[in-house]
Amino acid sequence: MNPKINIKDYESVVGKNYIEELRMLANRLSGKTILNINSTFVGGGVAEILSRLVPLLNQLGVDVRWQVIPGEAQFFKVTKKFHNALHGKVESISDDDFSVFLETTAKNASQIDFSGDILFIHDPQPAALITKKSDIGKDWVWRCHIDISQPDNRVWNFLKQFVVNYDAGIFSSPNFAQELPIPQFFAPPSIDPLSEKNKELPPEALETVLTKYGLDADKPLILQVSRFDRLKDPLGVIRAFQLVRRNFACQLVLAGGTATDDPESEEVLKEVKERAGDNSDIHILDIPPGSDVDINALQRAATVIMQKSLREGFALTITEALWKAKPVVASAVGGIPLQVKDKLTGLLCHSIEGAAYALRQILANPDYGHWLGRNGKEHVRQHFLITREIRDYMLIFLTLGRREDIIYL
Amino acid sequence: MDWVRANIAVPVLVFLGVLFVSLWLRRIAYNALERWLKERKSEVGKIIISVTRGPFLHWLLILGAYIAIQVSVLTPRWKSDGGKILASIFIAHLGWILIRLGRDLVQLYLNKAKVPQRAITVTTSIIQVAIIVIGILILLELWRLPTTPILIAAIAVIVIAILALRDIFPSLVSGLQLTQQKQIKAGDCIRLESGEEGRVEEITWRNTQIKTLDGSIIIIPNTRLMQTTIVNYGKQPKVAKEPFQFSTRLHLKELTGLNARNLSQLVSRLNEVPDAVVYYHTHNFVEEYQFLTPEPTNDFALWVQDALGYDILAERLASIDTFEFPTIGALRQMIVGVIRDSLAQITHEREAPPGNEFHFIKSISIVLPTPYVAHNLREFVGILKRISIGSLYFHIFEAKLRLQRGTNDFSLWLEDCLEEKELAEQITRLDPYNYTMENLREIIIKLCEKRL
Numbered sequence: 001m002n003p004k005i006n007i008k009d010y011e012s013v014v015g016k017n018y019i020e021e022l023r024m025l026a027n028r029l030s031g032k033t034i035l036n037i038n039s040t041f042v043g044g045g046v047a048e049i050l051s052r053l054v055p056l057l058n059q060l061g062v063d064v065r066w067q068v069i070p071g072e073a074q075f076f077k078v079t080k081k082f083h084n085a086l087h088g089k090v091e092s093i094s095d096d097d098f099s100v101f102l103e104t105t106a107k108n109a110s111q112i113d114f115s116g117d118i119l120f121i122h123d124p125q126p127a128a129l130i131t132k133k134s135d136i137g138k139d140w141v142w143r144c145h146i147d148i149s150q151p152d153n154r155v156w157n158f159l160k161q162f163v164v165n166y167d168a169g170i171f172s173s174p175n176f177a178q179e180l181p182i183p184q185f186f187a188p189p190s191i192d193p194l195s196e197k198n199k200e201l202p203p204e205a206l207e208t209v210l211t212k213y214g215l216d217a218d219k220p221l222i223l224q225v226s227r228f229d230r231l232k233d234p235l236g237v238i239r240a241f242q243l244v245r246r247n248f249a250c251q252l253v254l255a256g257g258t259a260t261d262d263p264e265s266e267e268v269l270k271e272v273k274e275r276a277g278d279n280s281d282i283h284i285l286d287i288p289p290g291s292d293v294d295i296n297a298l299q300r301a302a303t304v305i306m307q308k309s310l311r312e313g314f315a316l317t318i319t320e321a322l323w324k325a326k327p328v329v330a331s332a333v334g335g336i337p338l339q340v341k342d343k344l345t346g347l348l349c350h351s352i353e354g355a356a357y358a359l360r361q362i363l364a365n366p367d368y369g370h371w372l373g374r375n376g377k378e379h380v381r382q383h384f385l386i387t388r389e390i391r392d393y394m395l396i397f398l399t400l401g402r403r404e405d406i407i408y409l
Numbered sequence: 410m411d412w413v414r415a416n417i418a419v420p421v422l423v424f425l426g427v428l429f430v431s432l433w434l435r436r437i438a439y440n441a442l443e444r445w446l447k448e449r450k451s452e453v454g455k456i457i458i459s460v461t462r463g464p465f466l467h468w469l470l471i472l473g474a475y476i477a478i479q480v481s482v483l484t485p486r487w488k489s490d491g492g493k494i495l496a497s498i499f500i501a502h503l504g505w506i507l508i509r510l511g512r513d514l515v516q517l518y519l520n521k522a523k524v525p526q527r528a529i530t531v532t533t534s535i536i537q538v539a540i541i542v543i544g545i546l547i548l549l550e551l552w553r554l555p556t557t558p559i560l561i562a563a564i565a566v567i568v569i570a571i572l573a574l575r576d577i578f579p580s581l582v583s584g585l586q587l588t589q590q591k592q593i594k595a596g597d598c599i600r601l602e603s604g605e606e607g608r609v610e611e612i613t614w615r616n617t618q619i620k621t622l623d624g625s626i627i628i629i630p631n632t633r634l635m636q637t638t639i640v641n642y643g644k645q646p647k648v649a650k651e652p653f654q655f656s657t658r659l660h661l662k663e664l665t666g667l668n669a670r671n672l673s674q675l676v677s678r679l680n681e682v683p684d685a686v687v688y689y690h691t692h693n694f695v696e697e698y699q700f701l702t703p704e705p706t707n708d709f710a711l712w713v714q715d716a717l718g719y720d721i722l723a724e725r726l727a728s729i730d731t732f733e734f735p736t737i738g739a740l741r742q743m744i745v746g747v748i749r750d751s752l753a754q755i756t757h758e759r760e761a762p763p764g765n766e767f768h769f770i771k772s773i774s775i776v777l778p779t780p781y782v783a784h785n786l787r788e789f790v791g792i793l794k795r796i797s798i799g800s801l802y803f804h805i806f807e808a809k810l811r812l813q814r815g816t817n818d819f820s821l822w823l824e825d826c827l828e829e830k831e832l833a834e835q836i837t838r839l840d841p842y843n844y845t846m847e848n849l850r851e852i853i854i855k856l857c858e859k860r861l
Contacts, residue, residue: 017797021657024777149764174768177664186662186770333764342715344701378700395661395775405685406774406811 005194007059013193014387022387025394026060028409034397035116036066039079039125045189046122046145052192052386053393062394067112069126075104079125082159085152086124098158105129114138118397121166128162139400142166145189147313147334149175167400170392172314173335183403185396188338190389191319191380196292198323201300209297213253213285220250220363223302225295225320227256228269228286231311233331236352238275238282240308243356248363251281255298257289299324304362304369308355309333319384322346322376327369329358339384345376420477427473435465456513464506471499497548504544511536522584524614528577535570577615583631584614593617593634598642598787601629606791608645622792623780646785646861649826653789653818655781655796658803660696662689663771670766671758672717675709676748682769684737688811689772691731691740695806699798699846707731708767709744716761722751732840736813774807786827789819790857798846805841805849817841819853832860 011019036054038046050066057064071079078097085091105128114132118139121127123146130140142163148156148171160178163169169184171177177184191198210217222241226232234254241252254272269286276282287294299305305321305328312334319339321328328346330336340346347358362369382388399407439462446454478491512533519529542563549556571578593599593609599619600606607621616628665686669675679687690708706727714723725747734740752758761767779800783789793801804818814821816837824833835856841849 015797017795021659021777021797021799024657024779025659028777171664174664174770175668175764175766177666177768179666184664184666186664341698344698375698375701379698382700383697391659392661395659399661399773399775404773405683405771406776406807409775409777 007056009194010385010387014381014385018387018391022060022391022394025391025398026057026062028398029062029394032118032397033063033065033116034118034120035114036064036120036122037069037112037126037129038066038122039069039071039076041066041068049145049189049389050122052195053390056386056390057394060390065116069104069108069112069129071104071108071125074100076125082124082155083146085155086146086148086159088147088150088152091152091155093152093155102128105131118400120393124159127159130162130165133165139397140166141168141170141396141400143170144176145172147173147176148178149173168396170396173338185392187389187392187396188335188384189314189316189319190384190386191316191323192386193323197296198320199296201293201297205293206297206301209294210301212294213283213298215253215283215301216251217301219281220248220303221253221301222250222304222306222359223253223255223298224306224308225255225299225317226307226309228254228265228272230264230268231309232256233308233310234268234272235275236310236355237306237308238272239352240306240355240359241282243353244359244363245281247360250303250363251283253283253285253298253302255285255287255295257287295320296324299326302326304329304359306330306355306359307336308349308352309336312336315339318346319380322373323380323384325370325373325377327362327372328376329355329362331355339379340376341379344372345379346372416482420481423480424473424477427476428469431469431472432466435469439465452517453514456517457510460506460510460513464502467502468499471495471502493551496551500544500547500551504540507540508537511540518585518589519614522581522588522614523612524581524584528614538566579632580615580630583635584612586635587612587617587631593639593641596644598645600640600642600791601634602638605629622783622788622795624782625780642787646787647827648785649783649822651822651826653783653822653826655779655783655792655800656776656803657779657797657800658807659775659777659799661773661775663773665769665771667769668766669769670761672713672719672722672748672752672755673758675712675767676745676752678769679709679741679745679748683771684741684811685771685773686769687737687741687744689770691737691744692772692806693770695842696802699802701845707744709748712761712767713748716765716767717759719751719759722748725751730840730842731810732842734810735815737810740810774803774811776803786823786829786857786861790854790861793850793854793857801846801850829860832856 007019007022034057036050038050040047041051054064054066078093078100081091081093081097082101085093105126108126109129109132112129114136116138118141119129120141120143121129122143124144127142130142133140156178160180164181166182169180169182170187171184172186172188174186177186193199207217215221222244224232224234224237226234228234237254238252241250244250269284273284276284299321302321303326305318305326307315307318307321307328307330309315309331310333312331314335315330318328318330318336322339322345328340329349330340330346332340332342332348332350337348340348342348347361349355349358362372398409439458442454443458446458475492475495478488478495481488483491515532515536516529519532524532542559546556546559546563549559587593593612595609595611597609598607599609605619605621605627607619607627610618610620610626612618612631614631616630617634619627619629621627665682667678667682669678693708694706694711707729710723710726713719713726726744729740729743729747731740734743779796781792781796783792808814808818808821809816820833820837823829823836836853839849839852844852
């Protein structure tokens with residue numbers, strides 16, 4: 001996080017009222033210490049979220065701390081398998097794997113300093129630390145950042161025996177909820193409007209990036225930002241573009257990278273390049289990780305942004321696109337329908353032909369596109385910015401143990 | 410005899426004549442002045458008369474003596490020296506009177522501007538010193554003695570004084586202007602160009618204290634106040650029997666873990682879920698898309714259309730007018746009834762595709778008091794302009810249906826505490842489901858402003 005960013009800077013984004021309300025909640029949390037525990041300080045979505053949340057909450061006056069669990073390589077290998085299995089991927093998990101997980105957790109439980117009033121545990125890796133609750137008490141909240149809508153039952157049932165002991169669980173989508181005896185809250189992920197990836201950019205920055213990647217500033221630009229993965233359906237995107245290009249002069253940009261832990265991605269990139277052939281209006285950009293300003297500029301320069309995934313998590317790339325007031329065409333999968341309400345904040349599609357039809361509607365009616373984009377931006381402002389995530393967490397901390405439908409603070 | 414007439418009788422007669430005429434003129438002038446000041450009720454005039462009436466006689470005596478000497482047969486040198494002596498007496502006397510006048514006027518104005526006593530003493534002393542220095546300079550000039558050293562010293566003192574008082578002086582002048590021109594006074598409701606709004610609590614010589622709508626006190630330097638545009642609403646309008654405490658409502662979405670894949674499951678779950686779940690799914694759209702002119706729809710209608718493809722049922726569900734229902738229970742019965750009617754006509758139920766199930770979510774409202782409290786209609790409007798959407802939502806939507814208060818909180822307060830029955834009814838009649846939250850805010854503000 002940019003150290004210069006201050007909670008006050010968000011007033012211009014969400015309004016003074018919103019920040020005033022955050023301060024009111026923060027005042028009520030004064031005297032409480034919240035300890036976040038996850039598996040890493042750097043790399044991965046959770047570390048990225050915490051690196052922004054913790055300083056902002058501290059600026060609001062909430063005593064929030066952050067610790068990570070130590071572990072051997074073997075432990076993290078097991079938790080990676082758990083992660084994949086909870087996502088629904090078939091994994092070979094042995095009894096030894098469960099033993100490694102439990103042993104490391106027991107070791108960590110004896111070493112970690114649990115000083116705090118509320119223990120905020122992120123994802124499955126440290127979830128079993130809840131066993132310490134019988135000794136130390138305190139309030140425990142489990143934040144599940146991953147998609148567990150179709151989990152491997154063996155792994156989920158193993159994890160569930162720990163999850164049921166928490167005071168509350170937080171999930172990113174309604175369909176991730178499980179039948180659990182504890183309160184489960186819905187808190188979708190968020191983006192930081194002041195981060196490099198989302199901040200406003202001057203027109204010159206857009207021109208620079210367009211020139212850098214050899215794009216035509218005068219031709220409508222259709223963009224999909226995603227790693228080269230079959231589940232993102234890049235070939236479907238090219239096909240939809242080809243259908244649209246019969247009637248509209250436009251260019252397509254597929255911007256992404258290849259994942260080092262996904263051997264298939266190189267193969268997919270190769271296929272995509274083959275399918276694009278020598279079409280000079282199709283630009284395949286292999287953008288290295290960390291090129292946040294480039295991605296930001298491409299999104300801001302785009303006419304339409306696509307996310308024609310076959311399967312998707314929450315799809316923060318759609319959140320980013322909507323925040324830039326761009327009309328989006330996206331598949332109705334994963335968390336996309338939560339963000340894109342068809343014909344109000346974007347257009348949903350279920351097929352390549354549907355995607356092409358939606359693209360044509362927007363390219364032929366720029367005003368309609370702008371209207372969708374404006375609505376999309378407002379939708380993100382209300383529901384998918386970091387300030388909302390901060391607010392949700394504070395509300396959950398403040399209402400732990402209260403079961404009324406209307407709670408007066 | 411001639412000597413007596415020339416050296417004594419003539420000057421004495423001239424002296425008496427001048428004195429007599431002058432006294433007569435003074436009487437006429439002061440009487441006229443007193444009448445004029447009485448009409449204007451000028452405190453300054455009163456001070457001038459009271460301070461100068463007695464000394465005026467002394468000045469006339471000096472004038473008479475001066476003319477008498479001039480008409481006498483004394484040598485020119487004696488006449489000149491006598492004239493200078495009388496002029497010196499006059500200057501000293503006038504200086505003393507000006508010091509008294511200055512002191513009284515300073516006390517009058519600065520006391521009004523609530524300037525601390527120490528500052529009044531300092532100001533009075535500065536005026537005294539200034540008059541004494543000027544008097545000495547005139548006397549030196551009169552007796553043709555060198556004045557340069559005193560002038561240099563005086564200039565140095567003035568420069569130092571200006572530097573020391575450069576910040577205080579403009580505030581002092583502004584404070585005096587504010588109190589004298591009476592553009593604003595304690596108790597007035599004002600709004601500044603910068604948007605700050607509230608009631609004037611106190612105007613001092615340096616700043617003005619305003620109690621804002623959220624109860625905090627802001628202190629504005631008078632110099633800034635004089636340079637800005639101020640809307641002065643004047644005195645507070647009618648005070649409410651009870652103030653209106655604005656609350657705000659934030660909410661959490663609790664996942665119940667319950668879902669439905671078809672209409673039968675939907676209706677079965679709908680019968681068993683708590684009111685907070687029905688409330689969520691009938692108000693979610695209004696909240697989620699409060700920046701759009703919302704269709705008066707609900708999540709059930711959207712799901713039935715998007716996931717199951719029952720267009721007619723979706724239309725019937727969407728057309729349920731939430732505004733008509735006094736309780737969530739009654740609303741639930743209506744929704745269940747409409748779905749059951751359709752189910753009776755369906756032979757083969759459709760299933761939602763995997764991943765498109767209906768997930769039942771519970772709305773948990775968290776209500777907090779805000780610092781905003783309205784004591785009258787003007788404050789109410791001022792606060793309405795700045796409260797959050799959550800606050801507006803709580804007092805309009807939740808108050809009526811969830812807290813079962815029969816109508817919105819604003820109408821209740823306007824009728825019960827301000828006896829604004831007509832205004833209350835106008836707001837009650839508004840169907841909030843057909844407006845965006847910002848439009849709703851604007852309409853209520855306009856209705857209230859009309860009453861003001």
